[in-house]
Each structure stands twice: as C-alpha cells, then as structure tokens.
Amino acid sequence: MGGISAGSLAILLVGVSLMTYSSVHGGRILVFPVDGSHWLHMNLIVQSLHARGHEVSVVRSATSWYVQESASHYRSLTVSLPEAICIEEPDFFHSFLSEMLTIQKAGGALSFVRFYWKVLAALSRIHRQASLMGVEILQNKTLLQRLRNTQFDVVLVDPGLPVGALVAHELKLPTVFNVRWVTSGDGHFVVAPSPTSYVPVSGNAVSDRMTFAQRLKNTLYYFFNACFDKYIVCPHYDRIVEKFFGPDVTFYHLLQGADLWLIRVEFVFEFPRPTMPNVIYIGGFQCKPPKPLSPELEDFVLSSGEHGFVLMSLGTLVQCLPLEITSEITAAFAQIPQKVIWRHVGEQPKNLGNNTLLVKWLPQNDLLGHPKIKAFVGHGGTNGIYESIYHGVPMIGIPLLFDQFENILRLEERGAAKVVHATELTQQNFLEAVQEVLHDPSYRENMRRLSALHRDKPMHPLDTALFWIEFVMRHKGASHLRTESFRMPWYSYHSVDVGSLVLAVVGTLAGFVVGSVKFLCFSRKKNQSKIS
Numbered sequence: 001m002g003g004i005s006a007g008s009l010a011i012l013l014v015g016v017s018l019m020t021y022s023s024v025h026g027g028r029i030l031v032f033p034v035d036g037s038h039w040l041h042m043n044l045i046v047q048s049l050h051a052r053g054h055e056v057s058v059v060r061s062a063t064s065w066y067v068q069e070s071a072s073h074y075r076s077l078t079v080s081l082p083e084a085i086c087i088e089e090p091d092f093f094h095s096f097l098s099e100m101l102t103i104q105k106a107g108g109a110l111s112f113v114r115f116y117w118k119v120l121a122a123l124s125r126i127h128r129q130a131s132l133m134g135v136e137i138l139q140n141k142t143l144l145q146r147l148r149n150t151q152f153d154v155v156l157v158d159p160g161l162p163v164g165a166l167v168a169h170e171l172k173l174p175t176v177f178n179v180r181w182v183t184s185g186d187g188h189f190v191v192a193p194s195p196t197s198y199v200p201v202s203g204n205a206v207s208d209r210m211t212f213a214q215r216l217k218n219t220l221y222y223f224f225n226a227c228f229d230k231y232i233v234c235p236h237y238d239r240i241v242e243k244f245f246g247p248d249v250t251f252y253h254l255l256q257g258a259d260l261w262l263i264r265v266e267f268v269f270e271f272p273r274p275t276m277p278n279v280i281y282i283g284g285f286q287c288k289p290p291k292p293l294s295p296e297l298e299d300f301v302l303s304s305g306e307h308g309f310v311l312m313s314l315g316t317l318v319q320c321l322p323l324e325i326t327s328e329i330t331a332a333f334a335q336i337p338q339k340v341i342w343r344h345v346g347e348q349p350k351n352l353g354n355n356t357l358l359v360k361w362l363p364q365n366d367l368l369g370h371p372k373i374k375a376f377v378g379h380g381g382t383n384g385i386y387e388s389i390y391h392g393v394p395m396i397g398i399p400l401l402f403d404q405f406e407n408i409l410r411l412e413e414r415g416a417a418k419v420v421h422a423t424e425l426t427q428q429n430f431l432e433a434v435q436e437v438l439h440d441p442s443y444r445e446n447m448r449r450l451s452a453l454h455r456d457k458p459m460h461p462l463d464t465a466l467f468w469i470e471f472v473m474r475h476k477g478a479s480h481l482r483t484e485s486f487r488m489p490w491y492s493y494h495s496v497d498v499g500s501l502v503l504a505v506v507g508t509l510a511g512f513v514v515g516s517v518k519f520l521c522f523s524r525k526k527n528q529s530k531i532s
Contacts (some may be wrong), residue, residue: 024167031059032157035085096122154473163237175260179263180382182235183229185229197215207409285463287389308335315378325422398425415442417443
C-alpha cells in the first residue's frame with residue numbers, strides 16, 4: 001500500500017473534524033412532548049440527543065405520569081395547571097375504551113353518531129386542558145425570561161398537543177415537529193397537498209384505491225374533520241394567540257410555519273401521497289435488533305418446540321379488554337399448539353389454557369425478534385406496527401381506538417395482517433384469524449418483504465431524525481425548505497381568482513363574437529329587405 005501524502009492527510013483531518021463538530025457540538029433543545037405512548041417515541045430522540053452532547057429541557061405538567069420530573073438525560077420544566085390533562089390520568093383510556101365498545105356494540109346510525117360525539121367531545125376536552133399550559137407559560141414573565149436567557153437553539157414539539165408551537169413563536173426560535181398527528185388528524189393534511197381522491201382522511205379506514213362511494217365518504221370526512229378542527233379545537237388555541245400575539249397571527253399559520261416535520265411513517269407502510277421538502281420520514285426509528293430474553297422467558301419460549309409462540313400486547317395506554325372479550329381470546333388460544341405470551345393487566349380471563357403465559361410487562365421488541373415468534377396479536381399502535389415490520393412478524397390486529405383501524409388496514413392491504421374487530425370478536429372468528437395467519441405462508445412472506453424494504457435505506461431513521469434536528473440548529477431554521485403557500489388566501493391558493501378572470505375574459509370574447517355575428521346577420525337581413 002502507498003503512503004498517504006501530507007495534503008491528503010490534512011484534508012482527511014479537516015473532514016473528520018467537521019464531521020465530529022456537526023455531530024457532537026452541544027446545543028440547547030427545548031422539548032414539548034405529549035404524554036403516554038407518544039412520550040416513548042419522543043424520549044428515544046431525547047436520549048439520543050443527550051448522548052450526542054446536547055442539553056435537553058423537557059416541559060411537563062405536574063400531573064404527568066410518563067414524563068418523569070427527574071431523569072439523567074434531560075432536565076424538566078414542570079408547569080402546574082388548573083386541571084390535569086385527562087390523557088395524563090392512567091385510567092382514562094381504559095374507561096374511554098369500555099364506553100366506546102359499549103356504544104359500538106349497539107349498532108345503527110344513532111350509535112355511530114353517539115360514538116363520534118364521544119370521541120370529539122373527549123378530543124375537545126383534551127385540547128382545552130392542554131391549551132391551559134400555553135396560558136400558564138406565556139403569562140409567566142419570570143419563566144419566559146428564564147427560557148430566553150437559556151438561549152435555546154431549537155424547539156422540538158409533538159404537535160398532537162401543539163402548545164410548544166406557540167411558545168416557540170414567542171421565543172422566536174426555529175421549530176421541529178416530531179409528528180404523526182396534529183389537531184385535525186394526519187399531519188400531512190396541514191403541510192402538504194392531500195387530494196381526497198386517493199389520500200385517505202384521518203378516521204376513514206380505506207385504501208388509496210377508492211370506489212366512487214368511498215371517495216364521496218372520504219371527502220365528507222375531510223370537511224367534517226376540517227369543521228371540527230376549525231370550530232371545536234382551534235378556538236382553544238386561537239384565544240391564546242389573539243391574547244398574546246395579536247390579530248395578525250393565527251394559530252393554524254403557526255402550525256404550518258414549522259421549519260421541519262419529522263413524520264413517524266414511511267412509504268413501506270403509508271400509501272403514496274404528495275409531500276414537501278421540509279417533511280422527513282422517520283417511520284420505524286424506534287426499531288432495533290433484539291436483546292437476549294430473561295432466563296424465565298427464554299425457557300418458556302424454547303418449550304414451544306417446533307410450533308413456536310404467539311405474542312399478544314395491547315400497548316401502553318389500553319392495558320386490557322373487557323372480561324367477556326378476553327375470555328373469548330383465551331379460549332381460542334387454548335386450542336392452538338403454539339405457546340402464547342400475553343401482556344395482560346387486570347382480572348384474569350376465563351378458559352386460560354396451559355399454553356398461555358400472562359405477564360404485566362414484556363420486552364416486546366426482543367420477543368418480536370426471537371426466531372421462534374410466529375405471529376403478533378396487537379391493537380395496531382404505531383410502535384407495534386413498525387416493530388412487526390422490522391422483524392418480519394405477521395399480525396392479527398384488534399384495533400380499538402383512533403388511528404389503529406387505519407394502521408391495521410394498511411398492513412391488511414399488503415397481505416401482512418388479518419383484522420378482527422373487538423365488537424365482533426368471538427372464540428371462533430378469532431381462532432380462525434390466528435390459524436389463517438399461522439398456517440398461510442403468504443402472511444409471513446409479505447411481512448418479510450415489507451421488512452426487507454424497510455431496512456434497505458442508507459441511514460437508520462433515528463440517525464435521520466438526529467441529523468435534521470441538528471441541521472435546523474446549525475442553520476437557525478430551514479425556511480428554504482418551507483413553502484409560504486399557507487399565507488395565501490384560499491381563493492389564490494386554489495387559483496379561483498385566476499379561473500374567474502379567465503372565465504370572464506372568455507365570456508367577454510364569446511359575448512363579443514356572438515354579438516358581432518348577430519349584428520352582421522341583422523345588418524345583412526336589413527340590407528336584403530331594402531333591396532327587395
């Protein structure tokens with residue numbers, strides 16, 4: 001091998017030093033998370049930013065049950081609110097789910113209206129409570145001055161509860177969204193063109209290949225979501241914006257004006273749709289190789305022999321289903337030769353088979369990555385979906401709330417999952433779904449294909465997220481990637497004014513031509529009359 005010249009060595013050293021500087025130069029980041037499962041995603045990014053030398057401050061409420069006040073990788077800023085945000089109450093989602101299942105079982109149009117009324121009322125209450133944090137921060141001059149003195153470089157916000165966007169505007173700091181959902185649903189609908197002809201609207205579980213009736217329904221959902229957002233949710237934040245920023249600023253423009261959107265999906269899972277330069281896709285950023293299981297779990301898994309095992313978990317928010325449903329599930333599990341590991345909290349279901357192990361906590365990622373895993377029974381949360389894709393494990397989906405119906409549909413459309421609705425679940429149809437996924441090789445083959453596509457990228461999604469957050473910090477924003485179209489009036493955005501002018505000109509020309517022809521015809525007829 002030849003020696004390295006002095007010039008080449010100098011260039012190499014400069015390149016290494018620049019790379020080192022860009023990756024570990026410590027900045028200050030202010031974080032506004034959403035509690036519950038959303039915090040699990042945000043916390044992973046916070047941990048990674050801390051590991052790269054950044055100083056992270058996390059804003060939390062005094063009643064938060066997931067975002068801890070003390071942690072080694074961030075310092076917390078605790079805000080006391082007049083009333084707790086209901087999603088920070090541990091039993092909220094369990095009681096909410098029970099009520100929703102009762103309504104759905106009743107069936108009929110009236111039950112449908114009651115179901116959505118309950119959902120919308122709950123969302124409105126959550127946003128009203130969350131907006132109080134904005135009031136508490138913006139009217140606290142001492143806290144605001146403390147935030148200014150810290151000289152943050154960027155604000156990282158989960159805009160599911162978008163108070164952080166208001167505070168970022170007050171502090172005049174660039175904003176990065178770690179996002180799947182905003183006040184009106186899917187974040188894409190705020191930042192990118194979203195034709196309802198082939199882009200499913202939040203809450204409407206259809207594919208991108210819609211019939212006429214589905215497109216009609218999709219359009220109605222879009223207007224319904226837009227009206228709900230404008231008249232029910234946004235007023236909670238609009239009042240704050242008007243009070244502290246004046247009439248020239250609108251809450252929706254603050255959302256649309258974010259420098260960067262880190263959206264927690266990717267197109268292995270998401271249906272193709274238009275996007276924008278400041279949208280970065282980080283779906284599956286939480287996925288990682290499995291770690292070894294504990295001796296107890298490993299022994300149970302290995303005892304499954306050639307049949308392998310099935311994993312069941314309903315995520316962090318909904319800890320268990322009603323007893324009548326769980327008893328149907330256990331009766332079905334008892335009839336399969338596979339072992340079953342089930343994360344279950346609450347009253348033990350009836351008909352529990354010897355092959356089923358109930359645990360209060362389990363290492364989901366490690367179990368999904370075990371070679372003996374055969375299928376995953378889940379509710380369709382984003383975390384479980386992407387871990388299943390990453391490890392190539394087919395799913396039996398029991399969607400329960402919000403986006404879970406759409407998530408499972410996307411996997412079902414790709415032949416990697418089978419759905420069983422909780423309100424229709426019986427021992428027989430659940431057993432049939434489990435056996436179909438276990439014995440039909442197409443489910444595993446399709447999921448392994450998705451896994452291969454998901455893994456085949458130049459950079460891990462978490463590294464992508466960290467790069468772009470640091471990019472915004474280095475360049476004090478990313479306005480060159482952001483369209484300013486949101487500032488245009490609706491009639492300009494949709495070119496209604498241009499179309500109206502064109503129609504007016506065409507109409508004028510047509511009227512002139514018709515008038516001229518009529519005049520010529522009239523003149524000719526008049527001349528002929530004189531001659532005769």
